[in-house]
Amino acid sequence: MARVVVDVPLAHLDRAFDYAIPDDMAGEVRAGCRVRVRFAGQLVDGFVLELATSSETGRKLAPLAKLVSSEPVLTPEVAALARSVAQRWGGTLVDVLRLAIPPRRAAAEKRPPAEPPPxxxxxxxxxxxxxPTGPALLAAVAEGRPARAVWTALPGEDWPARLAELCRAALSGGRGALVVVPDGRDLDRLEAAAGAVLPTGSFVVLRADAAPDARYRRFLDAARGSAKVVLGTRGAAFAPVADLGLVAVWDDGDDLHAEPRAPYAHARDVLMHRAHLTGCAAVVAATARTAEAALLVESGWAHELAAERATLRAAMPRVQALGEDSELARDPAARTARLPSLAHRVARAALAEGTPVLVQVPRSGYAPGLSCDRCRAPARCAVCSGPLGVSPTPGPGGSRIPACRWCARPATVFDCPHCHGTKLRASVVGAARTAEELGRAFPGAPVRVSGRSSGVLPTVSGGPALVVATPGAEPVAEGGYGAALLLDSWALLGRADLRAGEETLRRWMNAATLVRPRGTVVVAADAAHPVVQALVRWDPGWLAERELADRRALGFPPATRMAALSGSPAALAEFLGAARLPGDADLLGPVPEPPRPGQEGERERYLVRVPRGEGTALATALAEVQGVRSARKASEHVRVQLDPLELV
Structure with a gap:
């Protein structure tokens, strides 16, 4: 008989079901293969978790309807990881398996497996x-010891080459490696570095934008053991790497690592959980540091891997804040000007030396935010109440007409409901508008824009140019930038977000690390702000420890575990009435959820907080309620998300 997990998205059916193996399939059905079974009168897909000789049901078993493929795509290690992730984040095994295993492509399975290189x-x-402890980490990975490190990369560090060397160390000891990065640009750099130091055919790249045939073919290479190193984005965290010896994640603070589909697990947490289950080495690497990484160091689960201060000072650029006393004496308007004289001087000097200048702007577009010119109230659409903005693409005759960012209706006439003002002003300036202003301020200097609306540039030449980029879209300059200007700091530091300071430092440091050692970074922010101080001293560990201490005092993750419950007031009341929460759980809320495009009806959100040690009990209690509601065919779904990135 075979124990099968069926692909049915119902919480009360989150378990394995026993099926008899027909005689004509007896020699081909194996653990991990794909099958089709009859379930509730329908043929559904499933995976064989294991084979057994008897069933505990005591009833006659239905036979397997079809053997889709005898290829064992679900390895025992990945199956155990998927079950553990589902339990830890209050989801179902089927939800996790959909993230872990790509759709089947028959042509890829017909290829004979390749022999792994020596x-x-x-x-x-x-x-x-x-x-100081870097060579010891390499030696530990090569010897197969479960070393755990939180690595803070130096400014200008060739981090793809370092991660590729860690993978080579694992390969030299006969073990596999798995590295996860946030996006395709980082993956391209990592792939190029791996191709330079790893044997041909020893690694595969699992990327979300790959063709289905190519993705499944590379997945099979890893499952068959032909390639023992897997590089990829967040979906690769479940890759079936043979003899796993190392897991690593780069830039774990990037929100692209957070899975937007149930059970909403974070790639960093999945990899650290996988390292715990398999006993392999683990590395959390970034230029900055998150509070979660600081907790790993504080708890002793991981050790800090950082350079000494003398080495850091030699590698980092000079960082200047606009609020410094000497600069205020020279330019009293430095606090309020968007591009004060210090930024002009630094940019002109870098351009005169023949080097590019990076200008980081938090918002894309031209003028994505508009407000009333008289009372400064945010401008809203008269039809759907969506925010008004100005597109970066001019209309007929070069005009720029404000339009709704939700329904796209043009707002040719504006009447403020608060003061009846008729004029608009830009409350937020985007990258396109910034590039236009810089083109006038620096005539003769080429201006390039890198962002979502204009396209992301992977690299730029080392010649004089102004490169305007949004966070995460900064291209790598040949030889490094001569200077970097970090503008509109209020848009990052002023966000109503628990992670505003941590995220701001991460974005600033990722941009500043692209500047050459003797270059200059100008940040348009008050020098006394803790985030600015961490950037000036280049000390992300200090800010991460401060953030962790503040969150522990306030009772926020990662010091605690928290679940967000979203739904209508009636559905939430029913859900919480049936939930058997831990005795020390705190219920916070409800608060109304911000309206979203296409949303119908009122929605609210509760937060449930428990001590970190009670996180699994909380996830179990919430999963039980989901199962009961699923069995009763509740008309409305309640969204459950543990440790969400956005809490406020």
Whole structure:
């Protein structure tokens, strides 16, 4: 008989079901293969979790309807990880398996498995020599020891090469490696670095934008053991790597690592959980540091991997804040000007030296936010109440007409409901408008824009140019930038978000690390702000520890575990009435959820907070209620998300 998990998205059916194996399939059905079974009168897909000789049901078993493929795509290690992730984040096994295993492509399964290349020699430890414990980490990974490190990369560090060297160390010991990065640009750089130091055919790249045939073919190479190193984005966290010896995640603070589909697990947490289950080495790497990474160091689960201060000072650029006393004496308007004289001087000097200048702007578009010119109230659409903005693409005759960002209706006439003002002003300036202003301020200097609306540039030349980019879209300059201007700091630091300071420092440091060691970084913010101080001293560990202490005092993750419950007031009341929450759980709320495009009816949100040690009990209690509501065919779904990135 075979124990099968069926692909049915119902919480009360989150368990394995026993099926008899027909005689004509007896030699082909194996653990991990795909089958089709009859379930509730319908043929549904499923995966065989294991084979057994008897069933505990005591009833006659229905036979397997069809063997879709005998290829074992669900390895025992991934099956155990998927079940554990589902339990930890209050989801179902089927939800996790949909993230872990790509759709089948028959042509890829017909290819014979390739032989893995022989193990290479250990990597040269010179790349990690600037970090006191770096060579020891390489040696531990090569020897198969479960070393755990939180690595803070130096400014200008060739981090793809360092991660590729860690993978080579794992390969040299006969073990596999798994590295997860936020997006395709980072993955391209990592793939190029891996191709330079890893044996041909020893690694595959799992990317979300790959063709289905290519993705499944590479997935099979990993499952068959032909390629023992997997590089990819967040979906690759469940890749079936043979003899896993290392997991690593780059820039774990990037919100792209957070899965937007149930059970909403974070790639960093999945990889650290996988390292715990398998006993392999783990590395959390970034230029900045999150509070979650600081907790790993504080608890002793991981050790800090950072350079000494003398090495750091030699590698970092000079960082200047606009609120410094000397600058205020020279330019009293430095606090209020968007591009004060200091930024002009630094940019002109860098352009005169023949180097590019990076200008980071938090918002894309031209003028994505508009407000009333008289009372400064946010401008809203008269039809759907959506926010008004100005598109970066001019209309007929070069005009720019405000339009709704939700329903796209043009707002040719504006009448403020608060003061009846008729004029609009830009409350937020985007990258396109900034590029236009810089083109007038620096005539003769080419201006390039990198962002979602204009296209992301992977690289730029090392010649003089102004490069305007949104956070995360900064291109790499040949030889590094001569200077970087970090504008509109209020848009980042002033957000109503628990992670505003941490996220701001991460974005600033990711941009500043692209500046050459003797370059200059100008940040348009008050020098006394803790986030600015962390950037000036280049000390992300200090800010992460401060953030962790503040969150522990306030009772926020990662010091605690918290669940967000979203739904209509009636559905939430029914859900909470049936939930058997831990005795020390705190119920916060409800608060109204912000309206979304196409949303119908009122929606609210509760937060449920428990001590960190009670996180699994909370997830279990919430999953039980979901199962009961699913069995009763509740008309409305309540969204359950544990440890969400956005809490306020």
């Amino acid at each position: 193990p290479p020699e250990p990597p040269d430890p010179a790349g990690f020599a600037r970090y």
